[in-house]
Amino acid sequence: MTVDELLSAIDDAADPAVAEVLARYFQLQPGGYGFGDRMIGVKLSTLRGLLKPYVRAGLPLPDLEKALASPVHEHRLAVLALLADRASLALKPRTANPAELAEIYHLYLRNTAHIDNWDLVDCSAPQIVGGHLLDKPRDPLYKLIASSNIWERRIALIATQRLIGAGQTADTYQLAALVLTDSEDLIHKASGWMLREAGKRVSADELLAFLDQYAATMPRTMLRYAIERLPTDVRKHYLTLKKARFVDKSAGDA
Numbered sequence: 001m002t003v004d005e006l007l008s009a010i011d012d013a014a015d016p017a018v019a020e021v022l023a024r025y026f027q028l029q030p031g032g033y034g035f036g037d038r039m040i041g042v043k044l045s046t047l048r049g050l051l052k053p054y055v056r057a058g059l060p061l062p063d064l065e066k067a068l069a070s071p072v073h074e075h076r077l078a079v080l081a082l083l084a085d086r087a088s089l090a091l092k093p094r095t096a097n098p099a100e101l102a103e104i105y106h107l108y109l110r111n112t113a114h115i116d117n118w119d120l121v122d123c124s125a126p127q128i129v130g131g132h133l134l135d136k137p138r139d140p141l142y143k144l145i146a147s148s149n150i151w152e153r154r155i156a157l158i159a160t161q162r163l164i165g166a167g168q169t170a171d172t173y174q175l176a177a178l179v180l181t182d183s184e185d186l187i188h189k190a191s192g193w194m195l196r197e198a199g200k201r202v203s204a205d206e207l208l209a210f211l212d213q214y215a216a217t218m219p220r221t222m223l224r225y226a227i228e229r230l231p232t233d234v235r236k237h238y239l240t241l242k243k244a245r246f247v248d249k250s251a252g253d254a
Contacts, residue, residue, distance in 0.1 A: 039074065064079050130163050141171055156175055
């Protein structure tokens with residue numbers, strides 16, 4: 001098995017009709033956040049099936065890194081999904097391989113220029129970045145969140161999903177506070193999603209404390225994602241705080 005064989009299998013599964021749908025969904029049109037990318041029309045479910053025999057095949061990381069520079073979106077998605085699966089294996093007690101996990105992590109951060117849409121980030125950042133940083137200082141997350149690159153900021157946020165799974169939520173809340181004034185809706189969505197996960201999987205009280213402090217000023221999309229799993233009356237309470245803040249601000253501007 002080789003990386004070239006994997007990429008050829010992906011090319012053989014291409015469907016122009018699916019490519020048109022995916023191009024619209026991932027905003028590849030001029031002015032869209034994915035403009036300049038190329039879709040050939042292979043769904044993630046199909047990619048997963050193609051990848052299965054390759055997860056434990058030990059494909060050389062330099063070959064995978066080379067493929068990560070492919071202009072084809074599905075090639076990059078496959079490589080990232082494969083690296084994420086290998087990172088997960090490297091974390092498991094029976095297949096623990098800290099050296100490989102570290103190598104994948106550094107490969108990943110060298111190539112963030114090729115991790116340039118939300119699906120590419122979301123399928124890989126928790127396992128690779130979050131997994132590597134589980135027992136390490138979190139400084140890299142704060143470097144990423146300060147980036148001018150939207151995808152690096154999203155990597156920082158989505159990486160905390162793996163930390164949340166380990167009961168570690170402090171970075172999720174600190175990073176969310178740092179993107180309250182971010183201009184990108186995809187960052188608001190990512191932050192709100194991770195806040196929701198932290199509240200659902202670790203501590204609802206921590207989430208409520210964060211909302212008590214920031215609900216009135218946080219972006220509405222972030223707020224709606226964060227409160228999605230809370231009881232109806234609690235959701236209404238925080239939405240009312242946001243609305244009241246908006247009314248007060250509008251009155252002041254007038």
